[in-house]
Amino acid sequence: MAGLEASAIFKINPQGFNLRRGVSILLVMLLPLVVLGALREEKYFVSVALGALFTGLCDPGGRYSYRAPRLAVIAVSGALLTALGYWLGAQAWGWVVLAAFLVTVLAGLAVTYGTHRFVAALLLNVWFLIALALPGAYRADGVHTSAWPQALAWLIGSALMIGYIGLMWLAGGRSGRQQTGAELLPGDTTPMPLSRKVIMYAMIRAVAVAAAVAIAFGLDVPNADWMPVAALVAMKPSLGQSALVAAQRLTGTVIGAVLAAVVLLGVDNKVAMGAIIVVLGGLAGAIRAVNYTWYIAAVAGTVLIAEGLPHPTDLAEEARRIGFTFAGVGIAVVVTYLAGLLAKRTSADDRPPRAAAPAGRAGQR
Template identity: 45%
Template sequence: MKLAAIFGFDRSKLNWPLGFTVAVAIFAPLVLLALIGQDVYWLSVSFGVLFVGLGDPGGRFATRAAYTAVFGLIGAVVTAWGIAVGSAGWIVVTLSTVVITLATGLVIRFGVRRFVTGSLLTAWFLIAVSLAPGFGAAGITLNPWLQALAWLAGAATWFVLSSLVTALRRAPDRAPLVAELPTDTKGGALTKPVVVYAVLRTLAVSGAVAIAFGFQLPYADWMPLAAQVAMKPNAEQSRLAATQRVVGTALGAVIAIVLLLTVDQVYVLAGVMVLLALLGGAFRTANYALYTTGIAGTALIALDISDPTNLANEGLRILFTLIGVGIAIGVMALAGLLAGRAASRHRDVGADSPAP
């Protein structure tokens, strides 16, 4: 596939309102929490802002308020769950990942939009389970319920700020900031290919989690997150979008690794996270690879923002990122092979059937 197809973008589709709204919503809590000495809650707040914002359905106040309330509350539960089990041993972490990943894969039964927002929660859970051991190594114990409250604060921050933007634009029926986000909430049948893909996706992400936590490998938490981000969310996604996800994840990892290797100031890294989130939001509708680069870089830096390190450890991060991307590619290839064989059998059965 040509690079022009992967990285080409339409300038008219650059979504700066989304980018700047996300950046302001993330940066403001960073400053406030730093001033009061509570920046341990910033990651939960910032990802509450980021993921609630990325799933914002647009529309009138009541529609957005209902979405924020439901998504925010579910995200708070996922936050508390992830923080609580993060230090509970690899079996509990792996089983929790199986439940979360399979549920968000099968939720497509209730519409594409819910599937997309569920995938955002899966990514956050993979980050949340890594926070407790990461902060624990620095002698900091995270309170699951206070972190859940911080997530809710992030959701509320997004809602208030985006509502102000909507009011200033005088567009009560505005389209979602993420314009191409699926709006379909109609239920559909769980066909065999959909179920098979959901199971394969669950096995891939959960297997990566089991390896990372079971063997207590340093920086292996990059592996399941890279796999989750790089993997196309469903079996029907186009080959171009799937390629863009893989390439974007790899580029985001490179950016994160270079920054963690060269920058040893936590607040500088936090500022870069804000910038990457801004660029990710702005490029969301213009180029999917660049959007994925920004979001992957943001998420991966978040895993180790308090642990800038040396070249040898960065090598481990590169290795586990590549393994995670490789897992995603392998699962997508297997799912495509199984779908192709199923389609072939269906054609053969049709050809052998007697004419009506």
């Protein structure tokens, strides 16, 4: 990554801007902000909003009969992970670490089912880490909540997005543009066989995330929950991605974390914070194919602000959050380096053996 220039990392593709998708995500996330604010049930906003956002980002495009069942799987899976995360967040830290490890392994192995399911698994993996951290944040703010109501909130957010997509499909004359894999994960557009190197890399990523979770929950370090989220967002999801994509993920995560810290420090009104989450979510949907660095920055900013929304803090706390974010990015750098070594070693092992020289020639040397 050292040879990559900033011009490549921040290169803009204006043709990739999708205003319709961005506005769609913004509107669907805005509705729960208004309704829950009026009902004074803001504690469910993060689950509803990120349920809508992540479901929208998983939309495969095409006919609604094709999209709806796949998005419904995302909705149900996310609801179950929400319930598990909120329940485990109050349990012994060993169970939390084990769950984070297993979910990250399974998400990494989803690459064998194709890009769409892999992206969905990665987003659900990120959400699960957030759901593990939110119960502690709500307790610190004196707010009581529980697993199944939060799971229902996620399901409602996903259902809102699925319903909105259906309405837009009907309004558009029952046509849908098929999204490309390159738009979701540049440089990784084809399914991958479940080879040894795929399994090894999934295990390396899971160990790294579990270690970060162990520090945050096992040592009970305040604000360390930003570390596993930052590590997962910044890491290359698969060996097939290029050094450019790895650099874009790292750079985008740092930008998003700094933005999140500034918002959490400078804005003390939770409704205003929610509005910023909505805007960033819509922006992520609109610029996904414009530039991968800024897309990751928008996603990272959204999830980190959402993670800190239940319990905003002061300058010292935000400085610690930034520090743990950089620690998470450091973990991602190490894992990316190990991935490079793994890819090189596997490539060397896969080379056909050189033919042995004829006995006569060997004796002449």
